[in-house]
Amino acid sequence: DAKTTQPPSMDCAEGRAANLPCNHSTISGNEYVYWYRQIHSQGPQYIIHGLKNNETNEMASLIITEDRKSSTLILPHATLRDTAVYYCIVTLSGYSTLTFGKGTMLLVSP
Amino acid sequence: EAGVAQSPRYKIIEKRQSVAFWCNPISGHATLYWYQQILGQGPKLLIQFQNNGVVDDSQLPKDRFSAERLKGVDSTLKIQPAKLEDSAVYLCASSPAEDWISGNTIYFGEGSWLTVV
Numbered sequence: 690d691a692k693t694t695q696p697p698s699m700d701c702a703e704g705r706a707a708n709l710p711c712n713h714s715t716i717s718g719n720e721y722v723y724w725y726r727q728i729h730s731q732g733p734q735y736i737i738h739g740l741k742n743n744e745t746n747e748m749a750s751l752i753i754t755e756d757r758k759s760s761t762l763i764l765p766h767a768t769l770r771d772t773a774v775y776y777c778i779v780t781l782s783g784y785s786t787l788t789f790g791k792g793t794m795l796l797v798s799p
Numbered sequence: 800e801a802g803v804a805q806s807p808r809y810k811i812i813e814k815r816q817s818v819a820f821w822c823n824p825i826s827g828h829a830t831l832y833w834y835q836q837i838l839g840q841g842p843k844l845l846i847q848f849q850n851n852g853v854v855d856d857s858q859l860p861k862d863r864f865s866a867e868r869l870k871g872v873d874s875t876l877k878i879q880p881a882k883l884e885d886s887a888v889y890l891c892a893s894s895p896a897e898d899w900i901s902g903n904t905i906y907f908g909e910g911s912w913l914t915v916v
Contacts, residue, residue, distance in 0.1 A: 732803075732890050732907030733842065776841060786832070786855065787905055789841030 693777045698794040701771075707764040709793055711777030714758045720781055722753060724762045726773040727792070733776065736762065767797045801825065803908035805891050811914045817879035820911045824872070824893030830854075831868055832905065833876050834890040842890055848874065849896065881915045888912050 694712040701707040713722065723738040737744055737751045739760075744751045750763040764771055776792040804823040812818050824831050829850050834842035845864065847855040850871040859866065863882070868874040878885055888910040895904075 730909075732892070732909050735904050735906070738904070774841075786844055786847060787842075789843070791839075791841055 693779055693790055695775075695777050695790065695793045697791065698796070701764075701767045701795060701797050703769060703797055703799050704766055707762075707767040707771065707795055707797070709762040709764075709775050709777075709795065710759065711761070712759045713777070713779045716757050716779050718757075720779050722751065722757075722760050723778040723780060723787065724749070724751065725776045725778065725787070725789075726771075727776070728770075728773040733789075736775075767795075769797050769799065771795065772797045803891055803893055803906055805889075805908040805911050807911060808909070809912045809914075811916060812881055814883055814915050815880040817877065818881060818913060819878075820876045820889050820891075820913075822874045822876070822891030822908065824874070824891070825895075825906055828893035828895050828906075829871070830894040830896045831874050832892040832894075833866055833874070834892065834907075836888040836890055836910070838887070845876070845889075878913075881913075883915050886913055886915045 721738050721740050724736040725733040726736055727733045737746055737749050739751045739753055752761045774792040774794050776789050778787050780787060803825055806821050810818055831848045833845045835845050836842040845859045846866045848868040851868045864878055866876045876889060890907050890910045892905045892907040
């Protein structure tokens with residue numbers, strides 16, 4: 690699986706958009722980009738995933754650059770409950786395994 | 800839909816003692832995983848089952864850790880004897896193992912917190 694690079698921490702004001710970047714410059718053509726988050730004392734929670742196109746669901750949007758070497762997870766209106774560690778993972782879907790890095794600790798403040 | 804169930808939620812044991820964790824995956828999910836998460840780090844895969852067969856146990860410390868999945872449903876993870884460095888959260892997860900085109904999603908339980916003293 691391709692490696693990912695994320696900032697260790699980010700801050701965001703409540704109600705504003707949170708934009709979490711991820712670099713995956715060695716991604717191969719058939720690897721997916723997955724985002725999970727982990728709220729304190731809970732297991733990781735699936736957010737969104739994509740291959741080439743931008744994706745949106747009820748939780749977030751995923752923007753993947755045209756060369757696929759980086760992506761951004763967007764939480765459009767961050768709330769205090771969005772404070773968590775966010776993991777960007779690149780993986781070959783079908784193998785059903787996820788390799789986690791250290792992720793980005795997002796702190797949403799009032 | 801019920802989520803991945805794990806027990807016990809918390810466990811404190813002395814080093815060299817044994818401990819077992821239980822996991823009940825989401826109904827119908829063929830793939831089951833055990834992850835270890837040490838404080839401040841991301842989860843690390845210990846073992847992956849497909850139905851009741853082991854797919855990947857390359858990172859399982861087999862001298863002290865064992866896991867089984869009976870009848871392809873529930874699973875137990877055992878540590879014997881425990882060491883101080885085994886203090887961690889043990890996360891169970893499951894996946895429906897859909898075809899790769901639709902993309903696999905893995906669902907995690909809340910974890911079992913182990914402290915070895």
